[in-house]
Amino acid sequence: MIGFYNYSVILTYISLVSSLFGMMLTVNNHYKLAVLFLAISGLCDMFDGKIARAMKNRTEDEKKFGIQIDSLCDVICFGAFPIILCYKLGMSNPIGIIFLMIYGVASVIRLGFFNVMEEQRQEETDSNRKYYQGLPITSIAVALPILYVTRSFLKGDFIILLHIVIIAIGVLFITNFKFKKPHNITLAAIVVIVSIALANTFWFHWIH
Incomplete structure (x- = not known):
C-alpha cells in the first residue's frame, strides 16, 4: 500500500473520522452531536503534533507526509465541516453564505501557507515551533462548541x-500576527473548557 503507516498519524486520522461522522450527523439535523464530534476533532488535533514529534526515528519523507496529511485532514475537519454545520445552523442567508465562503478560502490559504513555511522551518531547525503566524485553524473547534452551548441563552x-465569530476567525486565519503556541498548562486549560462544552452539549442532547 502507498503511504506511511505509523502511530504518529493515528490521532490525525481519528480527528478526520470524527469530523466525517459529524458531517453526516449535520446533514441529518443532529446538530448537538455534530458539535460534539467537531470538538473531539479539535482535541485530537491539539495533541497529534506532540505524538509525531515524540517519534524520533521518522524519515524525512515521513515528516513531510505528516505535514501534508495533517493539513489535508484539517481542511476537512476545520474548514469544510464547520461550513456545513454553520450553514445548517442558520448561516444560509446571502451574507452568511458570503462569510462562509470567505472562511473557506481563508482556511485553505492558511493551510497551504503553513505547509510551505513548516517544511522550510524543519529544514532549518529541529526545535519546536514557538509561534504561529495568524490564528491556528483548530481554534474553530474550540470557539464553535463554546458558542453553541450558549445557544439556548x-x-x-x-x-x-x-x-461575527465565523468572519472574524476566517480573517484572523490569514492575518499576519504572532500567536504564541500554547504550553502544556494552556492546552490543559483548553481541554477542560472544551470538555465542559462537550459535557453540556451531550447533556442537552439527551434532555431535549
Missing part, C-alpha cells in the same frame, strides 16, 4: 454572533 442573538 442567546436565543435570536445566536445567529448574529455566529456570523
Whole structure:
C-alpha cells in the first residue's frame, strides 16, 4: 500500500473520522452531536503534533507526509465541516453564505501557507515551533462548541454572533500576527473548557 503507516498519524486520522461522522450527523439535523464530534476533532488535533514529534526515528519523507496529511485532514475537519454545520445552523442567508465562503478560502490559504513555511522551518531547525503566524485553524473547534452551548441563552442573538465569530476567525486565519503556541498548562486549560462544552452539549442532547 502507498503511504506511511505509523502511530504518529493515528490521532490525525481519528480527528478526520470524527469530523466525517459529524458531517453526516449535520446533514441529518443532529446538530448537538455534530458539535460534539467537531470538538473531539479539535482535541485530537491539539495533541497529534506532540505524538509525531515524540517519534524520533521518522524519515524525512515521513515528516513531510505528516505535514501534508495533517493539513489535508484539517481542511476537512476545520474548514469544510464547520461550513456545513454553520450553514445548517442558520448561516444560509446571502451574507452568511458570503462569510462562509470567505472562511473557506481563508482556511485553505492558511493551510497551504503553513505547509510551505513548516517544511522550510524543519529544514532549518529541529526545535519546536514557538509561534504561529495568524490564528491556528483548530481554534474553530474550540470557539464553535463554546458558542453553541450558549445557544439556548442567546436565543435570536445566536445567529448574529455566529456570523461575527465565523468572519472574524476566517480573517484572523490569514492575518499576519504572532500567536504564541500554547504550553502544556494552556492546552490543559483548553481541554477542560472544551470538555465542559462537550459535557453540556451531550447533556442537552439527551434532555431535549
